[in-house]
Structure formats: C-alpha cells, structure tokens
Amino acid sequence: MNFELHALTDPGLVRDNNEDSVSLDTDNGIAVLADGMGGYNAGEVASAMATTFIKTELGRWLAEGGHESSSRELKRAMEICIDNANRSIFNAANANPQYAGMGTTLVMGVFLDGRVMIGHVGDSRCYRLRRGEFVQMTRDHSLLQEQIDAGLISLEQAQYATHRNLVTRALGVEDAVLLEVNEYRVEDGDLYLFCSDGLNDMLSDERIAALLVTAGTLEEKAMALVEAANAAGGRDNISVILAFARAKATRRGLLSRMLGQ
Template identity: 80%
Template structure:
C-alpha cells in the first residue's frame, strides 16, 4: 500500500495556546498525535515530548527493519516506546515544579504493508472511512466511556455530558501506562482519521463522514474538519492527521511493456 498523509493543528476559538502536537514520519509510515494537559504551557511540553520521543525511538526501530517485523514484535515495540516516553514525561513532571501534573493523551498509527497497527492512550481517537462507512477504531479510556459500557448512561446522553474530558489513562500521570494496540487490515481507498477531542467533541460521526467522503485532497478535507469544529464553537485545540491508502500498481512484465 501507498499511504498519503496530511496533518493540521489549530488552537480553536477559545484557548490561548495549542497543547496538541502532531508528527508524521513518511519514511517509516508512522503518525503520532498527542493532546497535552496540565498547568501553564505544561500540556504543550508533555505532548511535544510524547510525539518527539515516539518519532525518534520507534522511527529508528522501524528504519532498522522493524517494518518487516511480525505483528507481535511491532506491537511490543510500540508498547515499549510508549512506556519509555511515559517515564520521561513523568520524571520531567516530578523534577520541575512548573511541569507538575502535566500529561498527554496519544493516538498513533504504524502502516506496514496491508497492516495498520493503531495504538492509543486516553481519548484521542482513530476513525476509518471505508467506502461510505465511518468506524471508530479506538475506544476512549475515559470515565464517560466506562459509564456507557456499564449501562449507566446512553450514547445519546453522553453527547451532553459535562465530564467528557475525564480520562482514565494518560502519559506522564503515573510511572506506568498501558498502550492499547489493535491491528487492522488496510484496504485500497481507506482513509484513517487520527484526531484530538477538540474535533470529536465538536463534530458528530455523521459530520465527519460527510466531510471525508467527497472527492478532494487530504489538505482540503483536513481544513474542512478544522473549520467544522470551529464553526461549532471551537472550544478546544483541534488536531487532525489523515492517512489515505492506495494500492500499489502491479509491475508490468517486459513483454507487456514492449507490447504497450
């Protein structure tokens, strides 16, 4: 598969700074999005540390042949990388009073052939548009999701909940964190949307699908997603990474090339 990427981040209409961080590593088919939280500027520090660490450490592993590794080996490498990133953020938060309490959610993807390995911590999400069907591939690590799973609140009621942003997992908050990783088969034409809750809280799934489905470049689609979130209030930072899968053309044989 050929994977085309595009990333965009926007502060939104309310926040004075942008605590989101996005990284796209085309060479290694690696994308990372983090949504920071904490005191003044600390969220920015946590999210930037997370994306930079993953790009550097996991990118190096992939470059050295990790993209050819088994799914089990790739999953383990992602888990180890996030564990090390978490310890780095946690130690920085405890060593510097200005960074006390900082942390970040994260969603990441590694595309290897026909595989997409999707990992996340917290409520940053990954969706997949296949044909006309949009599917949320990640499940939020949040108090609200736990209440939905327990049947205490419906999905419809959750749209109006006041505690949407209470996550149950985040990098840097404790000395250990568990990355949830799942593998998906990539098909020709798939569009993967990685986003912070600044998008998913402001635009419905139906709205996301309506923007992703029509023809257009990834840049146009990302811009439309950010605009939609801002049109609906833009209450938080908005970050988007789009990954579009295209099947590689089959190599033609010498005879067929000679015959045109």
C-alpha cells in the same frame, strides 16, 4: 501499499495556547497525535515530548530493520516506546514544579504495507472511512465510556455529559501506563483519521464522515474538518492526521501487455 499522510493542528477559538502536538514520519509510516493537559504550558510540553520521542525512537527502530518485523515484534516496540515516553514525562513533571501534574493522551498509527498497528492512551481517537462506511477504531479510555459500557448512561445522554473529558489513562500521570494496541488489515482506498477531542466534541461522526467524503485532497479535507469544528464553537484545540492508502501499481509482463490483459 502506498500511504499518503497529512497533519494539521489549530488552537481553536477559545484557548490561548495549543496543547496538541502532531508528528509524522512518512518514510517509516508513523503518525502520532497527542493532546496535552496540565498547568500553564505544561500540556504543550507533555504532548510535544510524547510525539517527538515516539517518532524518533520508533522511526529509528523501523529504519534499522523493523519494517520486516512480525506483528508481535512491532507491538512490543510500540509498547516500549510508550513506556519510555511515559517515564520521561512523569520524571519531568516530578522534577519541575511548573510541570507538576502534566500529562497527555495519545493516538498513533504505524502503516506497514497491507497492515496498520493502531495504539492509543486516553480519548484521542482513530477512525476509518472504507467504501463509505465510517467506523471508530479506538475506544475511549474515559469515565464517560466506562459509564456507557456499564449501561449507566445512554449514548444520547453522553452527548450532553459534563464529564466527557475525564480520561482514565494518560501518559505522564503515573510511572506506568498501558497502551492499547490493535492491528488491522488495510485496503486500497482506506482513509484513516486520527484526531484530538477538539474535533469529535464539536462535530458528530456523521458530520465528520460527510466532510471526508466531499472535500478534495488530504490537505483540503483536514482544513475542512478544522474549519467546521471552529464554526461549531472551537472550544478546544483541534488536531487531525489523515492517512490515505493506495495499492501500488503492478507492472504487467510483456506477454500480458501484448494480449491486452
């Protein structure tokens, strides 16, 4: 399976700075997106630390033989990277008064041949478009999601909730954090979308899916999503990563070619 990756981030129309960070390692099939939070510029620091650390450390591990790893080994490597990144952000926040209270949500994917391992912390999301069906692959670590799960609030009410951005997990807030990791089989033609809440807070899932289906290249799809989110208000930073899977062409043998098979 071949994977094409593209990332785009935009400050939106309201925020002066961009606290989102995106990072790709196309050689090793790594996509990382983080949505920072904190005081002045601190969110930028936290998200950049997370994406840079994970891309570098996980990329090195994969390049040194991790591509042949089992699912259990890859999951463990991701957890170790997240744990180390979390401690780095937590220590920086405690050592520097200007970074006090900073943290970041995160969503990441590692694409290896016919599988993808998706990990997330907080409310940054991953979706998949497969044969016209658009599905959210991650479940938000947020107070709002907990209330929905408990039946305290309906999905319709959730659309207008004022506390929709209160997360229950984030990197750098405490000295330990739990990464939720799940593995999925990848099919030819799958399109994966990783995004910060600046996208899905502005656009419905139906609108996002429609843009992914109608736009052209990955670059054009990403731009269409960002432009639509800004047209809807652009109240937050907007970041997207798109990953498209295409089955590798198989070489037919001489006899098969002669027989027209």
